[in-house]
Amino acid sequence: MKSNILQKSDSFYDIFTRKGGTQLQSTHYCPGCGHGILHKLIAEAISDFGIQDRTVLISPVGCSVFAYYYFDVGNIQSAHGRAPAVATGYKRSNPDSIMISYQGDGDLAAIGANEILQAANRGEQMTVFFVNNAIYGMTGGQMAPTTLIGQKSTTTPRGRSAQNEGFPLRMSEIIATLEAPVYVERVMLTDTKNIARTRKAVRKALSIQIEKKGFSFVEVLSPCPTGWKMTPVNSKKWITDVLSRYFEPGLKKDVSEDRQPVIQMRPQPHFDQYHELLDIKSLSDELKDIALPEIRQVNDEIKIAGFGGQGVLSLGYALANIAMGHAYQVSWLPSYGPEMRGGTANCSVKISDLRVASPIIDNPHTLVAMNKPSLKRFENDVQPGGLILYDSGLIDTAPERKDVQVMGINATEEADALGSTKAANMIMLGAYVKLRGYLSKDYILKALPLIIKNKAFTELNEKAFKRGMELAKI
């Protein structure tokens, strides 16, 4: 006892305000639940170490899902079993934070078993408190990976059998076999002596993280009087007499003396490298000498649709890149089925002199329809006064709309005449550029080989683009 008073830790909220709660001073846990005891030990350590303002506790799914109602620290509630992944992301971007992943056995050993193994194996700087009560408590006592052989649960009413459900998972032993973890210990919340051991383990695990030494893991055998259908006092006896026989308490691994602190820096973004990695540097670099037309007031929303293999997505991609090279704001959003060839495909391209708020297009200004189903599907969505470009060779019925500009281009046949059907999309590009008139022809001819890198098509694409410009009659 440090002072003369042993009382509620100041790492707990004053009042546990929560949804649906009536008694706001006490927790929602059942009488005799081990969570409360562990909460107190953790809160006490947080206060004593002075880390309350930089601690982030990840609540799991399970009984302790509401831990964020109690701990006055940073709180994140993660998806079932994903606390170590969330903690990894948070810690890596905020290396000075203290990450506590608080998980139950259903959360950590079942749905989140892979998450914890990978995080432990990477040696993430976090502290995991694994509360093992040998069942799924919150949902009403179903079998968990940690349920003992012969133990009855609502899903193993005749007792767990090794033949049917396998053996209980000893998570501490599994984690201790990994190279990276620094400290792994199993403790239990039973008598005074073992609660004192738990307290020590909690503090040791947190101090390893404070010293930036790496991953620490504390498994806590915890009573669940409600799920076990026992009195709180008998629950403690059951841990001592039965549960701890299989899950043997004790230190499983401690290499904290040998490990040096690993100082992690907050990652800094390198935008210059992004450009290089995304291969968009070459475009702006190689074409910087070409005079570009002045930016105009443009707000074109273009839907390009056809079947897979027609170059629908490439056309949109090229158009968006060209416009971006002209310093317009753009977005390109492809939409296609699982097939690489065939099936329907479409993409949405937005080009604007102002920032693009959303890449989604419901009512395009321009529709480029490369086959009949696409025209049918999107024709009525085009805004009045808009433009419909369609492949008049493949689509035998012209669009019926009278309130839009309609132009048929025999793109597929023209492309065939040039040497390959695949160039039909470039013919459409030429037609679009001619009709809209705000993009530079010289720039495009230089940019196309940089955007569509397959050298076999360079010459063909150039011819097709020029042909498209000729075919589009204003």
Add this chain to the structure above:
Amino acid sequence: MASRNHIFVLADECKGCGLCIDACPLNVLEFADGLNSMGYRPAHYKGDGCSACGTCFYTCPEPGAITVIRNVESLEKGNCKHCGKTVFLIPDSRDPSRKRCIDCHQLLNEK
């Protein structure tokens, strides 16, 4: 000689699990006669014999139900507006200026 230490159980936060009563090495805790506002029978300090070992505090699953005080005489004394007596006052961990009456458990200067 009567013990100068004290165990203070906030009856309405206690869920009557009995762990502290079971764990107390000196057997100075017992169940109260009545029920609390939640309907549980809370734990209760017998009034004497506590050695302030803290076992009940660490066994109790409720964050704020038990407070253990070593040497009551070290506490500040004051008048409780609720029970009218001159009593020892327990400071709050989060806000030491806020104090609770050791006798009737009421907060004196609630904000």
